[in-house]
Amino acid sequence: MKKEKNQAYCAVDFAFQRIGGKYRGRILWYLNAHKVLRYGELKRLLQGITTKMLTQTLRELEQDGMVNRKVYLEVPPKVEYSLTSASLELIPLINELREWADRQIIARTISGEKIPC
Amino acid sequence: MKKEKNQAYCAVDFAFQRIGGKYRGRILWYLNAHKVLRYGELKRLLQGITTKMLTQTLRELEQDGMVNRKVYLEVPPKVEYSLTSASLELIPLINELREWADRQIIARTISGEKIPC
DNA sequence: CGGAATCCTCTGCGATACTG
DNA sequence: CAGTATCGCAGAGGATTCCG
Numbered sequence A, B: 001m002k003k004e005k006n007q008a009y010c011a012v013d014f015a016f017q018r019i020g021g022k023y024r025g026r027i028l029w030y031l032n033a034h035k036v037l038r039y040g041e042l043k044r045l046l047q048g049i050t051t052k053m054l055t056q057t058l059r060e061l062e063q064d065g066m067v068n069r070k071v072y073l074e075v076p077p078k079v080e081y082s083l084t085s086a087s088l089e090l091i092p093l094i095n096e097l098r099e100w101a102d103r104q105i106i107a108r109t110i111s112g113e114k115i116p117c
Numbered sequence C: 001c002g003g004a005a006t007c008c009t010c011t012g013c014g015a016t017a018c019t020g
Numbered sequence D: 001c002a003g004t005a006t007c008g009c010a011g012a013g014g015a016t017t018c019c020g
Helices: A011-019 A024-034 A039-045 A051-063 A085-109 B011-019 B024-034 B039-045 B051-063 B085-111
Strands: A036-038 A067-072 A078-083 B036-038 B067-072 B078-083
Touching: A011 A024, A011 B024, A011 B085, A024 A036, A024 A039, A024 A051, A024 A067, A024 A078, A024 A085, A024 B011, A036 A039, A039 A051, A039 A078, A051 A067, A078 A085, A085 B011, A085 B085, B011 B024, B024 B036, B024 B039, B024 B051, B024 B067, B024 B078, B024 B085, B036 B039, B039 B051, B039 B078, B051 B067, B078 B085
Parallel strands: none
Antiparallel strands: A036 A078, A067 A078, B036 B078, B067 B078
């Protein structure tokens, strides 16, 4: 049976369905920073992600029109991922989210916490 | 054992941990639109949410410094929720996310889909 | 009115092994 | 290299009942 993403109740939900989840945000972020990334490069950047989750997340992003997947018919195989026009529009927003988060983290880091990356 | 929110790997993750999840986005959005909402008003707006999830999500948002919780010592009880300075900074971003989503939805609605709210 | 307490289901995600 | 295929679990989220 096909997995149906349950209907969003409103636009806010629709947006979060597309950028939420454990890795989506970072994948989009890395793809923007590097413009084009191969599967293995993404895997290295995402440090510790399993092939299952990476593949699954990339396929979902692709279905949502958030990434382009370009397959080169070579041996060994080569697949490149990049942002689409839709996800590119999102980058400035994700960047602002990141800056907001940075400010929050700094405000709390007086007590010692530190967050890498 | 206390539930520890696992450390964010980067600022992008930190942000999504605070606004992700099934209801957080809409709760923040509604709180902004109405400025102040009582527990029951939120419950009505969120249509179908259980008391468990609403209470739990509100408590997490409170711990994260994303909402204020004001208890009135009356009978019957009265509790009001509102945004904090931290979450207020997020509103313009959420609004842009919403507008982005609207554009995506319209682009797909040629095929008939419709999303309320 | 604004929850708390249980119990239960489902699924996001991880670990591991295999492949064209 | 870029995946696919299984198995398994913890935790997100739901349904229901009770309470000051």
